[in-house]
Structures are given as C-alpha cells and as structure tokens.
Amino acid sequence: xxxxxxxxxxxxxxxxxxxxxxxxxxxxxxxxxxxxxxxxxxxxxxxxxxxxxxxxxxxxxxxxxxxxxxxxxxxxxxxxxxxxxxxxxxxxxxxxxxxxxxxxxxxxxxxxxxxxxxxxxxxxxxxxxxxxxxxxxxxxxxxxxxxxxxxxxxxxxxxxxxxxxxxxxxxxxxxxxxxxxxxxxxxxxxxxxxxxxxxxxxxxxxxxxxxxxxxxxxxxxxxxxxxxxxxxxxxxxxxxxxxxxxxxxxxxxxxxxxxxxxxxxxxxxxxxxxxxxxxxxxxxxxxxxxxxxxxxxxxxxxxxxxxxxxxx
Numbered sequence: 001x002x003x004x005x006x007x008x009x010x011x012x013x014x015x016x017x018x019x020x021x022x023x024x025x026x027x028x029x030x031x032x033x034x035x036x037x038x039x040x041x042x043x044x045x046x047x048x049x050x051x052x053x054x055x056x057x058x059x060x061x062x063x064x065x066x067x068x069x070x071x072x073x074x075x076x077x078x079x080x081x082x083x084x085x086x087x088x089x090x091x092x093x094x095x096x097x098x099x100x101x102x103x104x105x106x107x108x109x110x111x112x113x114x115x116x117x118x119x120x121x122x123x124x125x126x127x128x129x130x131x132x133x134x135x136x137x138x139x140x141x142x143x144x145x146x147x148x149x150x151x152x153x154x155x156x157x158x159x160x161x162x163x164x165x166x167x168x169x170x171x172x173x174x175x176x177x178x179x180x181x182x183x184x185x186x187x188x189x190x191x192x193x194x195x196x197x198x199x200x201x202x203x204x205x206x207x208x209x210x211x212x213x214x215x216x217x218x219x220x221x222x223x224x225x226x227x228x229x230x231x232x233x234x235x236x237x238x239x240x241x242x243x244x245x246x247x248x249x250x251x252x253x254x255x256x257x258x259x260x261x262x263x264x265x266x267x268x269x270x271x272x273x274x275x276x277x278x279x280x281x282x283x284x285x286x287x288x289x290x291x292x293x294x295x296x297x298x299x300x301x302x303x304x305x306x307x308x309x310x311x312x
Contacts, residue, residue: 006038009112010091014044014081018099019051026059028105030066037112042068042085047075060311069311078161079181080305087174088312094165096183103162107199115164120195122165122187126158127201150228151188157196159184179302185227229293235286243279246272 011029015022026041033039041063043056053071060069070084082096093115097103107125115123147153165173165187172190173183187194249272 006036007093007116008038008040008091009033009093009095010040010042010089011095011097011108012042012044012082012085012089013097013099014046014078014085015048015052015056015099016046016075016078016081017048017050017052019048019055021101022052022055022099023059025099025101025105026063026067029108030063032105032109034109040066040068040089040091042089043070044081044085045069045071046078046081047072057311071308073306073308076305079183080179082183083174083176083181084305084307086170088310089170092167094167094170095163096165097162102202104200104202107162110199111162111164111197114195114197115166118195119193120166121169121191121193122163123195123197124157125160125162125197125199127160127199147184147188150230151185153184153188154194157194162199177304179304181304182227189227229290232286232289232293235282235289239279239282239284239286241279242275242282246275246277246279249275 029041030039045052045056056069060067068088070088072081093112095108095111097108111123111125144159147159148155169191173186176186253272
C-alpha cells in the first residue's frame with residue numbers, strides 16, 4: 001500500500017469534449033469520496049475540440065496535489081488515453097470511468113468499497129439497463145460477443161468501461177507499449193481473477209457521446225489485429241473451403257465431359273482454375289499473415305500516445 005493508514009485511490013478519466021461536465025464531476029468526486037481513502041484524479045484530455053483543456057487546467061490549479069492533468073498532443077482514442085492515465089496513476093486501486101456522469105459518484109464509491117473488501121484483480125460493472133442509443137448498445141453487445149470469441153472472455157462477463165483494478169494488474173497492463181492498446185484485452189490476458197458488480201447507469205446529462213460508429217470500428221479492429229490471430233486462421237479455413245470447392249468442380253467437369261459431350265470447351269476448366277488457385281492463394285496469405293501478424297504485434301514502434309505537457 002502507498003500509505004498504511006489511507007489506501008490510495010486513483011480515478012482515471014479520459015476527457016473528450018467534456019467542458020460542460022468535467023468540472024462538476026471532479027468536484028463531486030473529491031467532495032464525496034470517503035475520508036478513509038487518499039484520492040487522486042487523473043484527467044487525460046484526448047485533444048478535445050471544445051474548451052476542455054482550460055476546464056481541466058482550472059481543476060488542476062484548484063485541487064493541486066489531488067488532480068493530475070495530461071493533455072495529449074493529438075486525438076489518440078479512448079484506450080490510448082486510458083493507458084496514459086494508468087501510467088501516471090499511483091493508487092492502490094485504480095478506477096476507470098467516463099466523463100459524462102452516466103456513472104454516478106455514489107456508484108464510484110460503491111465500486112471502490114467492493115474492490116477493497118474483496119481480493120479481485122479487477123471488478124467490472126454491469127447494468128440492468130444501459131442508457132445509451134440503440135446503436136451504441138448494439139455495438140457493445142457485438143463487442144462482447146467478439147471478445148468472447150477472440151479473447152476467450154467468460155460469456156457472462158460484460159466488458160464495461162467503468163471498472164476498478166488493483167495495483168498488481170495495472171502494473172501488468174502498463175507493460176504494454178505498442179500503439180494499439182485494448183484495455184480489456186490486456187486485462188484478460190493478465191488475470192482470470194475477475195469480479196463483477198451491478199451499478200446504476202444514468203442518461204447523459206450534458207453534451208453527446210464522443211463515440212461514433214467509426215470509433216467503434218477502430219476499437220474492434222484493435223481487438224482483432226492486436227490481441228488475436230483468429231481472423232488470420234479463418235482465412236486459412238476459407239482458403240481450404242474454396243480449394244475443396246475447386247476440386248469438386250474439377251471432378252464434376254470430368255463427369256460432365258462424358259455426360260454432356262456438346263458442352264463448350266473451357267468453361268468448366270476456367271471455373272475450376274479460379275476456385276482452386278483462389279483457395280491456394282488464401283491459404284498462403286493466411287499462413288504468411290500468421291507470421292506477419294506476430295511480427296506486427298511485437299515490433300510496431302508507432303507511439304502509443306504523446307503528452308504535450310504533464311501537470312502532476
């Protein structure tokens with residue numbers, strides 16, 4: 001523990017276009033957190049297009065020693081912003097939450113208490129009802145299904161962005177230095193000691209969600225290409241299917257030659273060649289991709305994030 005008397009809690013908040021909500025959220029967190037915890041707030045501004053920078057800077061000066069502020073040099077995405085915050089968070093327990101007030105401060109306290117009273121490495125939250133748009137809920141459901149398929153996530157586990165990790169797990173997560181982090185993928189490959197807690201989820205009070213369909217696609221792409229090689233293996237199976245289909249066409253063309261003597265020559269051979277060689281190419285690309293994918297995961301040196309200036 002960082003302090004024998006007061007366990008330290010860090011709340012990491014990725015900020016994007018939240019000038020109307022971030023001040024109230026941080027003030028409530030600091031005012032309402034139990035005195036038995038030493039609390040710090042880590043704000044990571046993911047190059048917001050509004051006045052979030054000045055709002056976060058004002059909070060840093062108002063609560064110096066309790067608020068850390070990290071403005072990123074460009075928009076890197078939520079998971080990269082969270083990684084920046086985790087690298088600067090010094091708590092024994094680290095909460096990750098959004099900037100939109102959809103997770104009430106009372107539920108933050110509830111989550112910390114539950115995490116502190118149990119020996120889980122991470123506690124995920126879940127909801128009876130999510131107050132998001134239908135397409136966002138659909139995207140979350142698809143994300144969970146794909147995570148179960150690709151990352152071997154327990155089926156009953158909901159991968160919410162509102163969660164609490166202990167110091168051990170955060171230390172494992174921040175070992176990842178490549179440019180395409182997927183926080184839940186890093187968690188699932190580091191531990192199976194996972195708890196869940198039901199909390200309230202409220203409607204967004206101000207502004208609108210920064211998550212677009214394009215950003216969801218980018219998130220899924222990170223999951224597919226950075227934490228699983230199953231898509232590459234699927235290409236091998238697809239290649240085998242088409243190669244087998246080409247073989248059947250070849251056998252059929254031989255039989256057809258005897259059954260329909262007047263059939264124009266060359267048609268069956270063309271179809272057979274297309275299917276066979278397409279299958280062989282997909283098999284070869286899948287096998288090469290298996291190796292390239294491993295090299296890509298290990299050697300890509302593009303920056304994960306860049307912090308313009310640290311306010312610590």
